[in-house]
Amino acid sequence: MNRYEQMLLENKAWVEEMLEGDPAFFKKLSASQKPEFLWIGCSDSRVSPSEITQTSPGEIFIHRNVANLVVHTDFNLLSVLQYAVEVLEINHVIVCGHYGCGGVHAALTQQSYGMIDIWLRHIKDTYCAHKHEVDTQPNDEARANKLVEINVRQQVRNLAKTTIIQKAWKNRQRPFLHGWVFDMKDGIIRPQMEITPHQPCDDPVYAYDVFKK
């Protein structure tokens, strides 16, 4: 049997298991969604949000891209963010990076991987802005780990710079922004930073006049 055929069988087994636990499971699931969290994570196959947080279908709205970047011209991410914040009214946005991130490792090298180099340029820019902090680490693994942490913090700050977040802070004092790093060597998620709705955008250059509208 092919692996994909096995996946379809596993799906049927899962349906049975869910129905055993709650015969109305799919009726409830299909009625609506009211997730409390937006997860912005890496596409890496080893960092499965629901698995590592033991959350159920309906609990997390998810966006994933290579190296969990928040790029202010990325309409895919911005659409997810706007819908999650303004329509679903989620209370928390979690940016979750991970040690051993291929995207971050690539950004530390001169190697070209094709078109993805353009995407990873955002991490190179972050590296450039924090070069001393990264380069003073004792070895390559520590340098990459440091950049993973800095990258996550940068993406959380990028969220705070959007009018979507600033408007939501003004209107309903939500969402809280969290920066986490998943360590696949021990399975632990390590929180790196948090920005609460009561903190203004830390750089006035990016603070919009959403309060007047």
Ligand code: CO
């Ligand atoms: Co990654």
